[in-house]
Each structure stands twice: as C-alpha cells, then as structure tokens.
Amino acid sequence: MKIAVIGAKGIPPKQGGIEHYCAEIYPRMVSQGHSVDLFARSSYTDIAGWDTYDYEGVQVISLPGLNYAGMDALVTSAMGAIASTGKKYDIIHFHALGPSLFTCIPRIADSAKIVVTCHGLDWQRAKWGSLSTKMIQLGEKAGVRFSHGMVVVSQALQAYFAQTYGKETVYIPTAPANYGQSDPNFTYGTNLGLEKGRYILFLGRLVPEKRPDLLIDAFSALKPKGWKLVLAGGVSDTKTFTAELLKKVANQENILLAGELRGSRLWEIVRGAGLFVLPSDLEGLPLSMLEAMKEGIPVLGSDIPPHQQLLGDNRGMLFEAGNLNSCVSALDQALSNPQKLALMAHNAEKHVSSNFSWDSITAENLKLYAKVLNTSQSLGKLQSETQDRDFANVR
Structure with a gap:
C-alpha cells in the first residue's frame, strides 16, 4: 500500500x-x-x-x-x-x-x-x-x-x-515508548537533589487540562515528610498559566520544575519515582501513564474515563477529578501504603505488557x-x- x-x-x-x-x-x-x-x-x-x-x-x-x-x-x-x-x-x-x-x-x-x-x-x-x-x-x-x-x-x-x-x-x-538504558547510579536525579523512590512525578505538558496546579496544591497541603514533587514537561501556548505555576512553586524547596526531559535523563527520572501522578481533567489515552505503568512505577490518577480504563482492576489508585480534598486524601493513602502500591504496580506492569x-x-x-x-x-x-x-x- x-x-x-x-x-x-x-x-x-x-x-x-x-x-x-x-x-x-x-x-x-x-x-x-x-x-x-x-x-x-x-x-x-x-x-x-x-x-x-x-x-x-x-x-x-x-x-x-x-x-x-x-x-x-x-x-x-x-x-x-x-x-x-x-x-x-x-x-x-x-x-x-x-x-x-x-x-x-x-x-x-x-x-x-x-x-x-x-x-x-x-x-x-x-x-x-x-x-x-x-x-x-x-x-x-x-x-x-x-x-x-x-x-x-x-x-x-x-x-x-x-x-x-x-x-x-x-x-x-x-x-508506551520502549525506554533505553539509564544511569543505575541515579546521577542526574541526585544532582537535582532527589532521592530514588522518594519523589512524586508529574510528566506531561504544563497546561491547564492536565492540572499540575491541583497536584502542587495537594502536595503543599499534605507536606509529606521526606518526599519531593517533580514536574517534568514543556510548556504550550499557555503563558499565563505557566506564570501562575511559577508563583505557586516559588520558595518551595521540595517542589522542582525539571523542564522537558528526553532520552536517558527522562528514563532515569521516571524509573526513580516512588509515585507517578496524573491529575488531568482531559486525556485521550495518556502515554506518560502507560510508560510509568510499563516501568513498574505506582500510579495515581484522576478518575476520568481513560484513567479508569488503565487503572481499573487494582492497577492503580484514583481520585475525583478536580477535587483538591480527594487528591490530598488519595496522595496520603498512596504514600502510607507502599505494599498495596507495589502490588498495584505489578498488576499494571503485567497488564501493559500483555495489552499494549x-x-x-x-x-x-x-x-x-x-x-x-x-x-x-x-x-x-x-x-x-x-x-x-x-x-x-x-x-
């Protein structure tokens, strides 16, 4: 053809x-x-x-x-x-x-x-x-x-x-994309001030419909001890929204805007995350979530239908889309139950390997x-x- x-x-x-x-x-x-x-x-x-x-x-x-x-x-x-x-x-x-x-x-x-x-x-x-x-x-x-x-x-x-x-x-x-080899010593992550397995990762464009602002507010309200929040992604045609995000994270040493990551640096940061969170109000079928699932990273997402499709049947945790209190509560539960999260991550990894x-x-x-x-x-x-x-x- x-x-x-x-x-x-x-x-x-x-x-x-x-x-x-x-x-x-x-x-x-x-x-x-x-x-x-x-x-x-x-x-x-x-x-x-x-x-x-x-x-x-x-x-x-x-x-x-x-x-x-x-x-x-x-x-x-x-x-x-x-x-x-x-x-x-x-x-x-x-x-x-x-x-x-x-x-x-x-x-x-x-x-x-x-x-x-x-x-x-x-x-x-x-x-x-x-x-x-x-x-x-x-x-x-x-x-x-x-x-x-x-x-x-x-x-x-x-x-x-x-x-x-x-x-x-x-x-x-x-x-999901097929990740290549990344630094097993976590050198790039360490240079960013991160500890492997002790940070929450948001990966995606910093746009309103993906709700990084909601995640920042939830993390700031919860203040989980020993954890950091990393937001990795480029900006789009939303300069006002990006400026508001910068104001939110100003002077918050536990929140890091890592910018757009590619290649081995991206793979290293994804693989080192303790929890992947996607709080979007709108998605098709999110590649970033699929990639985290494939890499065996525990996932928390808003309860929009595409996320329900991916995270249902005990493959991840969900919270009510757009609801700050629900997001704070779900974050708290996720970080307080590492064994439950590990089981969900295992289920998710198997599901993605078999179906995508x-x-x-x-x-x-x-x-x-x-x-x-x-x-x-x-x-x-x-x-x-x-x-x-x-x-x-x-x-």
Missing part, C-alpha cells in the same frame, strides 16, 4: 503523543513492504519547506507553515491534504481532529481512502481560543463525515462518537486499511455487476 500521513508535526519525535505514535507505527509498516509519506511542519523539523528526508524508511515532507499560534497546524494540514491528491495514494491517514477539517479535499478530489485517528477531543483544551475551538469542532464533524474509517485510542472516545454521531469507530490504543504493543497496533491499523480498500473494491464490483445487469435488461 501507498500511504500518506497528515497531522503529525514531524518525526523523529521531540515531544507530543501523536509524533511518538507515528514514529512507532509507520517505520514498522515500511519494514513490511508498504510506502509511507509523512507531511510534516518545517517549524518542527527545522527543514526548509518542501524538502524531504528519510526517517527509518518513511519519507518526511517538510511543509512551510505560518508562525502564528494555532494556525501552523491548520495551514500545513491543508497543504498536506492538497499535496496528497493526485499522488495515487491508497490511504490518506489524518491524525487529530484539527487536521481532519481538510479530509473533504482528498475525499472529493482523489480516489484514496480516508482514515482519521482521534487521539483526544482537542477542542476541549484550554490553550485554544474560541475560533480555534470552533475550527477543531468542525474538523471533528468533517472527520466523521468524510472518513472511510475512524480510529479512536480509548474506549471513552469510542463511546463518545457512538453516542454523539452514531459513528462506528475502531478502538486501537496507543502504547506497537506491533499489534501497527497490525490493527493495516487491517483497517485493508478493510476500507476491500470494502470499496467490493462495492465497486457490485455496482459494476448491477450496471451490467441493468444494461442487459435494457437490451
């Missing part, structure tokens, strides 16, 4: 779940004999517009964009949708709801089959203004209308599309591609046979 990919910022991934997702599945597809072109953003790749490069067999096409908040994604997605027409792709795969606004272009102008993956309801994110929110909502409706197949990464999203649109979707989850594999995710995407192609071919054959019968009857 010849496949085009639209909606990812680019690969190799620097940050972002979609970019990690694409970096995992598309090289696997290439290794199985398929051809993949990924339309990326020059603002992310640092490659001039329309230049191409190879990433593990995937041809990455860097598109010029517009350096304005929220517009770069829309402009490059539109350009990718236009550029993909007439190239004889079998599949054009859009990732995320914003880029899906342009699914109408290849659907009308090309014979390729359109697949959309929803990684989360992006219009709910706080960083978007009213216009961007409306555009993403239109993208959601366009994806539902113009796609031949639609993928969702969580069971909650599958229920949403069924209830909202009566749309049948295919549930294909994401999977990039090889199976790649296979499921390819299965969907084959299905939409075969369905259209079968319909075409049926229409042709019907026309032949009608013509014979006329004669």
Whole structure:
C-alpha cells in the first residue's frame, strides 16, 4: 500500500503523543513492504519547506507553515491534504481532529481512502481560543463525515462518537515508548537533589487540562515528610498559566520544575519515582501513564474515563477529578501504603505488557486499511455487476 500521513508535526519525535505514535507505527509498516509519506511542519523539523528526508524508511515532507499560534497546524494540514491528491495514494491517514477539517479535499478530489485517528477531543483544551475551538469542532464533524474509517485510542472516545454521531469507530490504543538504558547510579536525579523512590512525578505538558496546579496544591497541603514533587514537561501556548505555576512553586524547596526531559535523563527520572501522578481533567489515552505503568512505577490518577480504563482492576489508585480534598486524601493513602502500591504496580506492569504493543497496533491499523480498500473494491464490483445487469435488461 501507498500511504500518506497528515497531522503529525514531524518525526523523529521531540515531544507530543501523536509524533511518538507515528514514529512507532509507520517505520514498522515500511519494514513490511508498504510506502509511507509523512507531511510534516518545517517549524518542527527545522527543514526548509518542501524538502524531504528519510526517517527509518518513511519519507518526511517538510511543509512551510505560518508562525502564528494555532494556525501552523491548520495551514500545513491543508497543504498536506492538497499535496496528497493526485499522488495515487491508497490511504490518506489524518491524525487529530484539527487536521481532519481538510479530509473533504482528498475525499472529493482523489480516489484514496480516508482514515482519521482521534487521539483526544482537542477542542476541549484550554490553550485554544474560541475560533480555534470552533475550527477543531468542525474538523471533528468533517472527520466523521468524510472518513472511510475512524480510529479512536480509548474506549471513552469510542463511546463518545457512538453516542454523539452514531459513528462506528475502531478502538486501537496507543502504547508506551520502549525506554533505553539509564544511569543505575541515579546521577542526574541526585544532582537535582532527589532521592530514588522518594519523589512524586508529574510528566506531561504544563497546561491547564492536565492540572499540575491541583497536584502542587495537594502536595503543599499534605507536606509529606521526606518526599519531593517533580514536574517534568514543556510548556504550550499557555503563558499565563505557566506564570501562575511559577508563583505557586516559588520558595518551595521540595517542589522542582525539571523542564522537558528526553532520552536517558527522562528514563532515569521516571524509573526513580516512588509515585507517578496524573491529575488531568482531559486525556485521550495518556502515554506518560502507560510508560510509568510499563516501568513498574505506582500510579495515581484522576478518575476520568481513560484513567479508569488503565487503572481499573487494582492497577492503580484514583481520585475525583478536580477535587483538591480527594487528591490530598488519595496522595496520603498512596504514600502510607507502599505494599498495596507495589502490588498495584505489578498488576499494571503485567497488564501493559500483555495489552499494549506497537506491533499489534501497527497490525490493527493495516487491517483497517485493508478493510476500507476491500470494502470499496467490493462495492465497486457490485455496482459494476448491477450496471451490467441493468444494461442487459435494457437490451
């Protein structure tokens, strides 16, 4: 199959779940004999517009964009949708709801089959203004209308599309990254003033919907003796919120903003954590939580549906989303019951290893591609046979 990919910022991934997702599945597809072109953003790749490069067999096409908040994604997605027409792709795969606004272009102008993956309801994110929110909502409706197949990464999203649109979707989850070797001596963590197993870790972008502010308030209220709180992650288009976070942690020696971590430093900090906490109000299926679970780190999360899916059946602890008192109480219980937490972490590690594999995710995407192609071919054959019968009857 010849496949085009639209909606990812680019690969190799620097940050972002979609970019990690694409970096995992598309090289696997290439290794199985398929051809993949990924339309990326020059603002992310640092490659001039329309230049191409190879990433593990995937041809990455860097598109010029517009350096304005929220517009770069829309402009490059539109350009990718236009550029993909007439190239004889079998599949054009859009990732995320914003880029899906342009699914109408290849659907009308090309014979390729359109697949959309929803990684989360992006219009709910706080960083978007009213216009961007409306555009993403239109993208959601366009994806539902113009796609031949639609993928969702969580069971909650599958229920949403069924209830909202009566749309049948295919549930294909994401999977955790495969960590490499990290320093067994915990040198980087020690330099940060951390003690292995004695800090709580938040890993994710510092944005309102992930609620790092709630975790800071809960930690400050509890003041667990001998514990520190580490918030690791980059910022997004939410400067006011970031400034408020900085005020909250000012002069609090037990709270550390570690910034965006990558590679061996990231792996070391995750593996050294005594507890991973994700207090989000909104998630698709969080990679950071899956990674912590895979590494055997105890997990506490807000009780939103994606977290319930991952942490249910005694795989982690939950607290009421957005509720400070509930978060404080859950933190206290978690830190006071290390044996219970260790059992949950063991259960979580087994669950992730058994149910979340990039090889199976790649296979499921390819299965969907084959299905939409075969369905259209079968319909075409049926229409042709019907026309032949009608013509014979006329004669």
